[in-house]
Amino acid sequence: MGLNLLRSGLRRLNLGLLSVAKYLSLTLVAVMTLVILLQVVCRYVFNDALAWTEEAGRYMMVWMTFIALPIVCYKGQHAALDFFSHLLWRRTRYLLEIVLYTLIMVVLFFALEKSWLFASKGARIFATSLPITKYWVYLSMPIGFGLSMLVYVELILDAITGLLPERRQAQLQAQPGQALWKQL
Amino acid sequence: ADFTFNLVHLSNTDDEDYDGALVFKDYVESHSNGRIAVQLYPGGQLCGAPVECIESLQSNLIQIFQATTGGVSNVFPEIQALDVPYMFPSDRVAECALGGPLVGELREEVLKRTGSMRLMTIGNTGGWRNFATVSKQIKSPADVKGMKIRTINSPIQMELVKNMGGTPTPIGWSEVYTSLATGVIEGTKNGITDIMSAKLNEHIKYITLDGHGYMGSMWWMNQDAFAELPDDLKQVVDDGFDALRWTTIVMPKRRQIEAYEAFKKGGGTVYTPSEQEKAEFVKAAEPIHKWFSDQYGSKWQDTVENAVNSCEASLKPAG
Amino acid sequence: MSLAFFWVLLASMAIGLPVAFAMLLAPGISLVLEGKEAFFLMLTQRLYNGIDSFPLMAVPFFMLAGEIMNRSGITLGLVNFSQAFIGHLRGGLAQINILSSMLFAGLSGSAVADCSTLGKMLIPAMEQNGYSRKFAAAVTAASSIIGPIIPPSGIMILYAYVMNVSVGGLFAAGIVPGAMIGGGMMAMTWLLAKRRNYPVAAEKASWKQRGKATKEAFWPLMTPVILLGGILSGIFTPTEAAAVSAAYALVISLISREMTWKDLPGVLYDTAKSSAVILFLVGSAVAFSSVVSLSGTPQKIAHLVLEVTHNPLLLLLIINIVLLIVGMFLDAGPAILILGPILGPVLMQNGIDPLHFAIVMCVNLTIGLATPPMGLVLFVASSISNTRVETIAREMLPYLAVHIAVIALITYIPALTLTLPRLFGFAG
Numbered sequence A: 001m002g003l004n005l006l007r008s009g010l011r012r013l014n015l016g017l018l019s020v021a022k023y024l025s026l027t028l029v030a031v032m033t034l035v036i037l038l039q040v041v042c043r044y045v046f047n048d049a050l051a052w053t054e055e056a057g058r059y060m061m062v063w064m065t066f067i068a069l070p071i072v073c074y075k076g077q078h079a080a081l082d083f084f085s086h087l088l089w090r091r092t093r094y095l096l097e098i099v100l101y102t103l104i105m106v107v108l109f110f111a112l113e114k115s116w117l118f119a120s121k122g123a124r125i126f127a128t129s130l131p132i133t134k135y136w137v138y139l140s141m142p143i144g145f146g147l148s149m150l151v152y153v154e155l156i157l158d159a160i161t162g163l164l165p166e167r168r169q170a171q172l173q174a175q176p177g178q179a180l181w182k183q184l
Numbered sequence B: 001a002d003f004t005f006n007l008v009h010l011s012n013t014d015d016e017d018y019d020g021a022l023v024f025k026d027y028v029e030s031h032s033n034g035r036i037a038v039q040l041y042p043g044g045q046l047c048g049a050p051v052e053c054i055e056s057l058q059s060n061l062i063q064i065f066q067a068t069t070g071g072v073s074n075v076f077p078e079i080q081a082l083d084v085p086y087m088f089p090s091d092r093v094a095e096c097a098l099g100g101p102l103v104g105e106l107r108e109e110v111l112k113r114t115g116s117m118r119l120m121t122i123g124n125t126g127g128w129r130n131f132a133t134v135s136k137q138i139k140s141p142a143d144v145k146g147m148k149i150r151t152i153n154s155p156i157q158m159e160l161v162k163n164m165g166g167t168p169t170p171i172g173w174s175e176v177y178t179s180l181a182t183g184v185i186e187g188t189k190n191g192i193t194d195i196m197s198a199k200l201n202e203h204i205k206y207i208t209l210d211g212h213g214y215m216g217s218m219w220w221m222n223q224d225a226f227a228e229l230p231d232d233l234k235q236v237v238d239d240g241f242d243a244l245r246w247t248t249i250v251m252p253k254r255r256q257i258e259a260y261e262a263f264k265k266g267g268g269t270v271y272t273p274s275e276q277e278k279a280e281f282v283k284a285a286e287p288i289h290k291w292f293s294d295q296y297g298s299k300w301q302d303t304v305e306n307a308v309n310s311c312e313a314s315l316k317p318a319g
Numbered sequence C: 001m002s003l004a005f006f007w008v009l010l011a012s013m014a015i016g017l018p019v020a021f022a023m024l025l026a027p028g029i030s031l032v033l034e035g036k037e038a039f040f041l042m043l044t045q046r047l048y049n050g051i052d053s054f055p056l057m058a059v060p061f062f063m064l065a066g067e068i069m070n071r072s073g074i075t076l077g078l079v080n081f082s083q084a085f086i087g088h089l090r091g092g093l094a095q096i097n098i099l100s101s102m103l104f105a106g107l108s109g110s111a112v113a114d115c116s117t118l119g120k121m122l123i124p125a126m127e128q129n130g131y132s133r134k135f136a137a138a139v140t141a142a143s144s145i146i147g148p149i150i151p152p153s154g155i156m157i158l159y160a161y162v163m164n165v166s167v168g169g170l171f172a173a174g175i176v177p178g179a180m181i182g183g184g185m186m187a188m189t190w191l192l193a194k195r196r197n198y199p200v201a202a203e204k205a206s207w208k209q210r211g212k213a214t215k216e217a218f219w220p221l222m223t224p225v226i227l228l229g230g231i232l233s234g235i236f237t238p239t240e241a242a243a244v245s246a247a248y249a250l251v252i253s254l255i256s257r258e259m260t261w262k263d264l265p266g267v268l269y270d271t272a273k274s275s276a277v278i279l280f281l282v283g284s285a286v287a288f289s290s291v292v293s294l295s296g297t298p299q300k301i302a303h304l305v306l307e308v309t310h311n312p313l314l315l316l317l318i319i320n321i322v323l324l325i326v327g328m329f330l331d332a333g334p335a336i337l338i339l340g341p342i343l344g345p346v347l348m349q350n351g352i353d354p355l356h357f358a359i360v361m362c363v364n365l366t367i368g369l370a371t372p373p374m375g376l377v378l379f380v381a382s383s384i385s386n387t388r389v390e391t392i393a394r395e396m397l398p399y400l401a402v403h404i405a406v407i408a409l410i411t412y413i414p415a416l417t418l419t420l421p422r423l424f425g426f427a428g
């Protein structure tokens, strides 16, 4: 009972956070495309090559990647071999899911810790053509890994309470009339 | 071995950086009687870009790293004083200035700022940076006008091209070859060995020896890795870096003979500006001195200029 | 030598751990076993730097172009066009897939980019026309490796830099092997189509119908013309061309009213998700390979190989096998950085032409990207088609046979690679 409450609370939190991530990531795709187009236009048409466009585009791509990472985790879109899950009994499948999610959590835990250290060291390194330190770029990693950990906590709870990925995904499908920000 | 150093340089094994690294490894390993082991990692195996390698160096994941001003300027922007165009008049003056008290002053300043990066020595990598163009020969700064010249993404390099009326175009090294082929850029600023090893000479037909940049090569060590050595080994390491320095200073002088020969044999033309044209180049770059002080203050520019001046004075032929 | 990372990688992937996480877990565990936990920081750092790369930006841009083309029905117009011309042939759409990879190869230097873009467009189209999705994904993956072999090619530029050979010469040398892989795959498809009775997409179209299909697909068909034209006339670089292609696709979709501004957020969002999968995978692969490099395993393997024999023909055979295996685990770039300087000089001492070896190495490593049981391209194809990797792998076996045949031919008939560069004046 308590577990279910925790799970639904976490789901609401995750949906809220991830919908912010959604709008951030799609905006980043649009802006990075515009920035690179601007680079071409300024160089070729106006004969005035901009120094900052390439670097800005790269950093936006990095942010886009790590901010979309938890969404990809939530939707189970990572590339994986999964012949075992088709061979196993339902009960063993829950167990396998829990093992896999736990392994991922371990990776994410160290990734979070080390990327945070990495980001704080980046505070002393200046970007080449932008007036920022690399801290502001590296920060995308701990944020992305942190959000992904929240996601996997929910997935583990799902597996414990007996919700298999297929049904989960079905629940995540957009419902007719559902507010846009609630769809992932 | 009691101490193991990972040494990283981003160039390949044909480069004088590698020669220097080999000499260092041999010297340090034999003179420490095997108490120090040096592992060489040429060509981006452990870290792929200067800034990334500098971060690894700061975290003591690698202990020794070779960088040009391009990489170091992300932690110490004033280092670009070494890149102020036409700062060094000749090999000999550059070698004198970059081997003198200036090194100690830079070491102290960067240590103060980073706490972890210790400047060991400044050698050379690839000689001098010159203008190199595809179809239009540059003889004086006026010829740069209207040309798209590739620079590294460094404000001072871009400023130089801008001051001569050209369009500085920052393009990543991996895209330079195709960009020269298709005409996205009409020229670049590089040393002869980089031009030849990246095969840019398949498109570059003119090199103008204006010598606007001496390509100083800074060798850094992680401060902790150095500090934990006993005094006798500190001496060995210091001496090893001096051997490395001379290797990297001498090798380019020898190697560029073949490189220039090969460039000419492939239909390339090398032009040495006359006294007067050289003066025009220097004059065209003059505003950069003020620009530099506005950006980064005048302290380090003055420091480097003083080092150059005192070396020039000391190197005057005895009368 | 410690091969812990190798076994952990295989085991964790086998139980279904997402590949990107397996590539971080395995080196992590091997670092713990060796007492080098300090290098965890390097893993993160390499992960970041694997992603922070300008040429890699072509991936999200081309994916965006692909998403727009799908959403607006441009893809459909292109497929209708090609159907009008070769739709009456058995397996026509599969042939179109391979042909477009060869055409696309001129634009991009990356197998990952080729696979994701063409896959996004052609896998759904093939499915609609009655091909199985697994076969569609397999054709896409197997043909996308032509990209880095036919010029321009990112890995060849890297190779030329590391190994001091001519870029132009390498590009020229890649043309024939690339065409052989494409041609071989088309022949194989023709055989498969006959044996497996692949769908005939349509009745033979009349010239009037063909004219109509051409008119409808005219602007989309101009895409390669505009991109190639823009690159060759120096307006933009290949990476920038990717952004231009996305913008161009958007413009023609908006003008033809097949898409409205309201569709745009959804398209951008899908691009962000599919790019994130691939970019994170690339970053993990870079992190993984730096630990492999640190362990010195590739060098040890190389020295081992060279101890076995000095007969050039035998040496090439062994090296082919090693490169193919290495290509499965390492991205082509890092593999070249590590192995090129070790293998190259020894082979050249044994009388093998530098350009010839360069092509053998590049082709092998690229094919390794799509060789079962693992490879970056395989994973990309899996994630965009929502098909299991091992299913695609099984489906790919006939094409793998073509790949291996081509490797054997270019290994033992140097003239296949060396004739064109000599013709263009790049003496070996």
Ligand code: NA
Residues within 6 Å of the ligand: C104, C105, C106, C107, C108, C109, C110, C146, C147, C148, C149, C150, C151, C152, C153, C154
């Ligand atoms: Na290509």
Ligand code: NA
Residues within 6 Å of the ligand: C097, C098, C100, C101, C118, C139, C140, C141, C143, C144
């Ligand atoms: Na294809």
